Amino acid sequence: QGADPDTGGGGVFNNGGTLDILNGTTIINNIASGTSGSGGGLLSVAGDVTVTDSNFETNAANRAGGAIEIIDGTLTFESSIMTRNDVNSAAGTPNPGNGGGLHVTGTSSTIDILTSTITGNFAANEGGGLWNQNGTTMNIVDSTIDTNDAPEGGGIYNNGGGIVTVMTSTVSGNTASVSGAGIQNNGASFDLNAVTVANNVSSGTGGGIESTTTTSLKNTLVATNTASSGVDVNGTFVSNDYNLIGNDDAGAFPEQANDIEGADPMLGPLQNNGGTTETHELLVGSVAYNAGDPADLFDDQIGQTVFQGRRDIGAFEAQDILLSIDDIVDSGSGIVIYPNPSQGTATIAIPVQFGSEIQVTIIELGSGKIVKRFSSVTGANDVSFNGMANGVYIITVVSEKASSTHRLILAK
Missing domain, CATH: 2.160.20 (Pectate Lyase C-like)
Incomplete structure (x- = not known):
């Protein structure tokens, strides 16, 4: 002093x-x-x-x-x-x-x-x-x-x-x-x-x-x-x-x-969402989800990687799917999933406009956790849901040329 x-x-x-x-x-x-x-x-x-x-x-x-x-x-x-x-x-x-x-x-x-x-x-x-x-x-x-x-x-x-x-x-x-x-x-x-x-x-x-x-x-x-x-x-x-x-x-x-x-x-709210500094997480239904620049793949404020291949707007990157059931609709991409509801297997038909290097991700809606991810091709793809519990799932189909999100009901 x-x-x-x-x-x-x-x-x-x-x-x-x-x-x-x-x-x-x-x-x-x-x-x-x-x-x-x-x-x-x-x-x-x-x-x-x-x-x-x-x-x-x-x-x-x-x-x-x-x-x-x-x-x-x-x-x-x-x-x-x-x-x-x-x-x-x-x-x-x-x-x-x-x-x-x-x-x-x-x-x-x-x-x-x-x-x-x-x-x-x-x-x-x-x-x-x-x-x-x-x-x-x-x-x-x-x-x-x-x-x-x-x-x-x-x-x-x-x-x-x-x-x-x-x-x-x-x-x-x-x-x-x-x-x-x-x-x-x-x-x-x-x-x-x-x-x-x-x-x-x-x-x-x-x-x-x-x-x-x-x-x-x-x-x-x-x-x-x-x-x-x-x-x-x-x-x-x-x-x-x-x-x-x-x-x-x-x-x-x-x-x-x-x-x-x-x-x-x-x-x-501003709170500890992981890491050493407080952040505002995005809640379900946020329009900031997956709305950032697809070319920017650097980690978020607390060291979390970009989730689902595209960053969110803001300092926090959600690590779960933030769509509500009403958001999960066929975007007119031409993809067909049948039968749906499924009793354990289904066919994902992917049209040719998706091109090559197609990735399919299956996410449990309730938890937002990825339960299955695999590479795919155009045409009919048979998929088994062995090991997955009954419930509602999100299926995303992403390629360099197109993307689409769908809802699947599993009722074995």
């Missing part, structure tokens, strides 16, 4: 060195209380910092960076938690009070936030969770930014010429009294791919994302946010396709051919 005007680094000060914070370290209850005090937990100037498997908790600063202030240099924040840090009066009168969790200053920094959680941090002005600066590149991967608060940019604030990339991450439950409850982008670029932005609340505009410059989205779900206007998105955007925007009341989003607008994504 220090009260001088330029005091910073209430817990740790790194002046141009290499600093490793590892293996369950907790930096807690430190204060940088000077009028220009920054980095309640840690201040690093032109240094290289690595934080792994550690916590920054209930630290505070007056100027900026309740938990961490980086002035040039690098920070890798991996498998760690930043929680309940404050630049909102805990250290004195905020001046100005930016970056409740992390604040970056200077002209040349690189920040990597990997498999981490930024939660419950507060800022008096901008960037409740994270605040990024001109000249800084910030990469956020496999992480959750939730329940942070600031007047602008409750979750993330990108300033001036800052560059932010967010990949397979969740921005949820953040709040703002002015704009950009989830994300406020005033920087050079802000790119999102396979991100879920949900349940953020702004008393003003941009419940999900407020963008005064340009924000680009791909495979990204922005829905169930709240604002007086620009409910999910407000400002200037680029669509790289395969996105779901729940409510574009401001007409801000330039919808592309495979984007979905005006739909309820049917999200579960």
